[in-house]
Amino acid sequence: MDYTQQTLANGVTLHLLPMENYKTTFIGAFLYWPLGDDAAKTAIVPHLLQRGTVTYPTARELRAHLAELYGTQFGIGVLKRGENLVLQVRIQLVNDQYLPGNTSLLEEAMDIFREVLLYPYTEQGQFAASYVQGEKRNIQSRIKSLLNDKSRFAFHRCLQHLCPDRGYSNNKYGSLKQVEAVTRETAWQQYQLLLQNAATDIYVCGRFDQERIADAVSSRLQWPRNPGRELDKPLPLEKREHQVIREPMDISQGKLVMAVNGRVTQNSDLYPALILYNGILGGFPHSKLFQNVREQRGLAYYIGSSLDSIMGLQFISAGIDAGSFKETTEVVADQLEDMRRGNISQDELEWTRSRLQTGLLQMYDDLSEQVALAIDARISGRRWTIPSLIEALDAVSIGDVQEVAKEMHLQITYFLSGGGD
Amino acid sequence: MKYQVKDYPVLGEKVCIGKAGSGLTCIFLPKPGFKRKFAVLATPYGAINRRVQVDGEEFVTPAGIAHFLEHKMFEDPETSIENIFASYGASTNAFTTHTMTAYLFSTAENFYDCLDLLLDFVQKPAFTEEGVIAERSIIAQEIKMYRDQPNWAVYLGALGGMYGDHPVAEDIAGREEDLEQIDYQLLCKCHELFYNPGRMALVVAGDIDAEELFTFIAANQKKKQFPKLPAIKSLVPQPQPGVGADFSVGMEVSRPLFCLGLRDRPGRDWQDCHRREMIVSLFLEIFVGKNSPFYNRLYDEGLIDDSFGVDYACTPWYSHFIFGGETDAPQRLAQELLEEIKRLQACGISQQQLDVNLRKLIGLFIMDLNGLESTVMACAADWLQGGDYLARFEELRSLTKEDVEGFLQSLDADQRILSVVNPLE
Numbered sequence: 001m002d003y004t005q006q007t008l009a010n011g012v013t014l015h016l017l018p019m020e021n022y023k024t025t026f027i028g029a030f031l032y033w034p035l036g037d038d039a040a041k042t043a044i045v046p047h048l049l050q051r052g053t054v055t056y057p058t059a060r061e062l063r064a065h066l067a068e069l070y071g072t073q074f075g076i077g078v079l080k081r082g083e084n085l086v087l088q089v090r091i092q093l094v095n096d097q098y099l100p101g102n103t104s105l106l107e108e109a110m111d112i113f114r115e116v117l118l119y120p121y122t123e124q125g126q127f128a129a130s131y132v133q134g135e136k137r138n139i140q141s142r143i144k145s146l147l148n149d150k151s152r153f154a155f156h157r158c159l160q161h162l163c164p165d166r167g168y169s170n171n172k173y174g175s176l177k178q179v180e181a182v183t184r185e186t187a188w189q190q191y192q193l194l195l196q197n198a199a200t201d202i203y204v205c206g207r208f209d210q211e212r213i214a215d216a217v218s219s220r221l222q223w224p225r226n227p228g229r230e231l232d233k234p235l236p237l238e239k240r241e242h243q244v245i246r247e248p249m250d251i252s253q254g255k256l257v258m259a260v261n262g263r264v265t266q267n268s269d270l271y272p273a274l275i276l277y278n279g280i281l282g283g284f285p286h287s288k289l290f291q292n293v294r295e296q297r298g299l300a301y302y303i304g305s306s307l308d309s310i311m312g313l314q315f316i317s318a319g320i321d322a323g324s325f326k327e328t329t330e331v332v333a334d335q336l337e338d339m340r341r342g343n344i345s346q347d348e349l350e351w352t353r354s355r356l357q358t359g360l361l362q363m364y365d366d367l368s369e370q371v372a373l374a375i376d377a378r379i380s381g382r383r384w385t386i387p388s389l390i391e392a393l394d395a396v397s398i399g400d401v402q403e404v405a406k407e408m409h410l411q412i413t414y415f416l417s418g419g420g421d
Numbered sequence: 422m423k424y425q426v427k428d429y430p431v432l433g434e435k436v437c438i439g440k441a442g443s444g445l446t447c448i449f450l451p452k453p454g455f456k457r458k459f460a461v462l463a464t465p466y467g468a469i470n471r472r473v474q475v476d477g478e479e480f481v482t483p484a485g486i487a488h489f490l491e492h493k494m495f496e497d498p499e500t501s502i503e504n505i506f507a508s509y510g511a512s513t514n515a516f517t518t519h520t521m522t523a524y525l526f527s528t529a530e531n532f533y534d535c536l537d538l539l540l541d542f543v544q545k546p547a548f549t550e551e552g553v554i555a556e557r558s559i560i561a562q563e564i565k566m567y568r569d570q571p572n573w574a575v576y577l578g579a580l581g582g583m584y585g586d587h588p589v590a591e592d593i594a595g596r597e598e599d600l601e602q603i604d605y606q607l608l609c610k611c612h613e614l615f616y617n618p619g620r621m622a623l624v625v626a627g628d629i630d631a632e633e634l635f636t637f638i639a640a641n642q643k644k645k646q647f648p649k650l651p652a653i654k655s656l657v658p659q660p661q662p663g664v665g666a667d668f669s670v671g672m673e674v675s676r677p678l679f680c681l682g683l684r685d686r687p688g689r690d691w692q693d694c695h696r697r698e699m700i701v702s703l704f705l706e707i708f709v710g711k712n713s714p715f716y717n718r719l720y721d722e723g724l725i726d727d728s729f730g731v732d733y734a735c736t737p738w739y740s741h742f743i744f745g746g747e748t749d750a751p752q753r754l755a756q757e758l759l760e761e762i763k764r765l766q767a768c769g770i771s772q773q774q775l776d777v778n779l780r781k782l783i784g785l786f787i788m789d790l791n792g793l794e795s796t797v798m799a800c801a802a803d804w805l806q807g808g809d810y811l812a813r814f815e816e817l818r819s820l821t822k823e824d825v826e827g828f829l830q831s832l833d834a835d836q837r838i839l840s841v842v843n844p845l846e
Binding site: 020021022023024058059060063064066067068069070071072073092093094098099130134137138141142144145146147148149150249250251252253284285286294298300301302319321347350351352354355357358359361362364365366367 | 431432433452453454455456457501503504507508509510511512527528529530555558559562563565566568569570571572673674675676678706710711712713714716717720721723726727728747777778780781782783784785787788790791793845
């Protein structure tokens with residue numbers, strides 16, 4: 001089963017994906033915006049929308065009404081995907097077939113959804129000053145709290161060294177200073193700008209009646225937009241010489257993050273080979289990194305690799321003793337070299353292929369994975385469906401994986417640690 | 422194997438339950454339309470089960486041993502369990518809590534190969550003396566990693582304050598010095614005692630034929646021999662009454678992290694605990710849920726943000742709340758929380774608040790059934806404690822204002838301990 005599409009009167013695309021294994025209906029509006037200097041005033045918008053609407057001026061009133069609608073879940077989100085921000089407003093509600101006597105839950109929930117997105121609570125025609133103040137403060141503490149999670153902190157530092165001159169290195173909420181500079185006026189203007197100009201999709205997934213939902217959405221979500229604005233194509237990072245950066249922090253386990261730039265992205269025909277490459281190197285417990293660094297040498301508690309396949313980047317992360325830095329990075333370098341030479345066993349290839357393919361099959365059951373896949377397609381500009389990826393993976397050879405490996409260039413080795421070495 | 426079918430028509434769910442010749446309880450949740458198949462094999466043996474009486478004799482083990490055993494079950498000198506799962510395209514995992522150990526896999530294909538492997542590797546240890554020694558340094562790394570996490574430090578601080586040296590306050594992985602005392606023989610003995618199929622439950626969910634599944638499990642169990650189910654008496658101690666002094670430590674954090682621990686009475690038995698958990702989930706929505714006036718006042722005043730959360734645990738040995746999150750004013754926040762509890766004790770709750778939040782919980786219960794894994798894990802945990810997860814739904818729907826107020830009156834807001842991780846100067 002794949003999405004079907006309809007275009008609403010204002011040009012927004014409505015994507016529908018029935019999933020009969022769900023007892024709920026998910027509805028989400030997704031607005032895409034480039035991650036740049038206006039990140040702070042962009043990212044704060046959904047946070048302000050959740051504070052109140054014309055009919056429910058406070059979060060408490062809004063939440064109380066949602067609770068009455070059998071705990072209809074409502075959430076907002078700000079996601080960084082490639083060099084874009086994805087602003088989300090979403091609800092999820094129980095399909096009324098499971099509820100006693102209730103026949104209009106969907107319509108009542110959609111009324112709230114419409115209010116949150118289009119009719120926020122205002123004072124003098126702008127967001128309320130107290131709400132702007134409160135959400136600025138919350139976002140600033142969130143930016144600061146990055147320090148509390150050492151792995152995420154190390155990852156963020158690595159990005160800042162990888163591409164200091166690019167939006168990609170920014171926090172999705174912008175900098176503390178940029179958040180401080182947001183005012184009622186600028187936030188309100190940005191909200192208007194986003195509604196009118198951001199590329200926008202509405203996703204509906206789960207258990208629903210197709211006609212009823214299409215009607216419930218199209219009759220409520222009409223707002224004037226400027227047509228035609230599309231997303232910019234992802235721009236890969238420049239390849240630069242390898243740099244080793246060590247930063248001190250008083251922690252007992254060091255955090256290693258290595259950034260590998262390959263410029264093979266979801267847009268490339270080599271994408272299936274890229275995910276196989278990553279799986280063989282570090283995606284699983286049977287992968288080279290886990291086996292060689294942790295199992296054979298006991299150097300790490302965790303080690304693995306992940307992809308940002310929109311940017312064509314791979315990140316290798318590990319938790320190791322400060323004294324094991326040299327040995328660990330050498331073993332990792334050996335594994336990268338083995339990948340380039342095609343020193344890959346038949347088992348490594350087939351196990352990884354099979355893990356990836358059953359993983360893809362399992363994604364059919366998972367609503368959030370289905371939505372994530374669709375967002376990636378929108379941003380990368382190339383639609384990989386579950387069946388098309390499963391089929392493409394069948395055809396990947398060790399030679400293809402080797403071709404990807406030769407593109408992969410270790411660019412940053414970042415290590416955050418206390419004493420030792 | 423014979424099995425019984427229970428129907429939950431309101432939820433649109435069915436459960437099949439049978440018992441294999443080995444004594445293993447098998448629970449199956451048919452999930453037509455799902456591609457994913459999921460199984461968990463679990464035993465009610467966790468980090469707090471360090472002292473037991475076996476045939477009249479006391480058997481005491483070091484902290485961290487249940488978790489150590491969980492790690493070692495994956496060792497096999499002939500092969501790699503993880504790699505065989507990988508070759509089937511499945512992912513596998515395991516975890517240890519205070520009260521149970523669970524092994525699981527998730528797959529879309531080769532389901533029966535995976536199930537066979539799960540039953541075999543958990544029921545037949547293959548680890549070696551050398552492997553046990555090597556494992557100590559791997560677990561030591563794990564302990565170190567957690568030690569750096571301010572969230573973990575503040576949480577352990579709260580548990581320690583509430584329970585002193587009771588096993589519930591220990592790190593589930595133990596301490597580095599405990600690891601040295603764990604050896605091959607001890608692990609074998611623990612496996613023999615606590616992994617007997619008569620104690621364990623296998624829970625499976627997916628688009629699978631029930632008849633075929635139960636026949637398959639019966640055949641797998643028939644091939645093996647198990648020792649007689651030993652008579653084990655749990656000697657988990659009752660914690661000392663009263664709470665200790667507040668705890669605070671400095672770490673590299675951007676602003677204070679807090680955990681407010683509030684002790685509650687232990688449950689009479691697991692059944693009482695399960696009922697209490699439901700009453701408390703309703704109480705918490707009314708007290709500090711996102712639609713409560715109190716939550717919104719704290720949020721507007723900037724005392725809490727999205728990082729705020731509450732955990733409630735109830736067992737026959739201990740029971741407590743842990744309120745946690747980031748805040749600039751931990752002392753004041755703790756004070757506010759306790760005062761609001763006292764206010765509710767004095768003023769009671771309104772029927773309207775109860776109705777709204779009960780509807781919310783009914784909806785959330787149904788929503789949670791979307792997730793195969795979470796449903797299976799909840800069924801397994803409840804079964805090991807003599808309960809029936811899906812039957813909780815009817816009990817939830819019947820909760821009343823008196824239930825919540827009765828619980829509220831039994832709380833003692835003075836049984837509190839504040840744990841804080843402060844930024845370094």
